[in-house]
Amino acid sequence: xxxxxxxxxxxxxxxxxxxxxxxxxxxxxxxxxxxxxxxxxxxxxxxxxxxxxxxxxxxxxxxxxxxxxxxxxxxxxxxxxx
Numbered sequence: 746x747x748x749x750x751x752x753x754x755x756x757x758x759x760x761x762x763x764x765x766x767x768x769x770x771x772x773x774x775x776x777x778x779x780x781x782x783x784x785x786x787x788x789x790x791x792x793x794x795x796x797x798x799x800x801x802x803x804x805x806x807x808x809x810x811x812x813x814x815x816x817x818x819x820x821x822x823x824x825x826x827x
Contacts (some may be wrong), residue, residue, distance in 0.1 A: 748778055755784045755819075756791070761808075763791050781819045788816035 746754075750770055752761070764772075764787065777783040789812075796807035 748773055748780055752780055752783055752787070755780065761791070763787075782821055784805050785816050785819040785821065788812050788819065792816065 749766065749769055752773065756764070756769075758764065758769075769783075769787070772783045772786055773780075776786065792812035793811045796805060798804040
């Protein structure tokens, strides 16, 4: 399985589509094909507020916390060797 397909599985794109293949390929290239770094960046993008409130009281809550919980799994630890 190639990196793009792995990334789509990690991001649950089949259940919650958000990115085009071209966008995912761009983010992979920006992160030197590091799937974990790319997944973290993409989960943060998915965590943007997507709540909807319509007239008549109908509202759909956002999924921000869900995506942030998934992002934690892929967050770089930031440690470096000096």
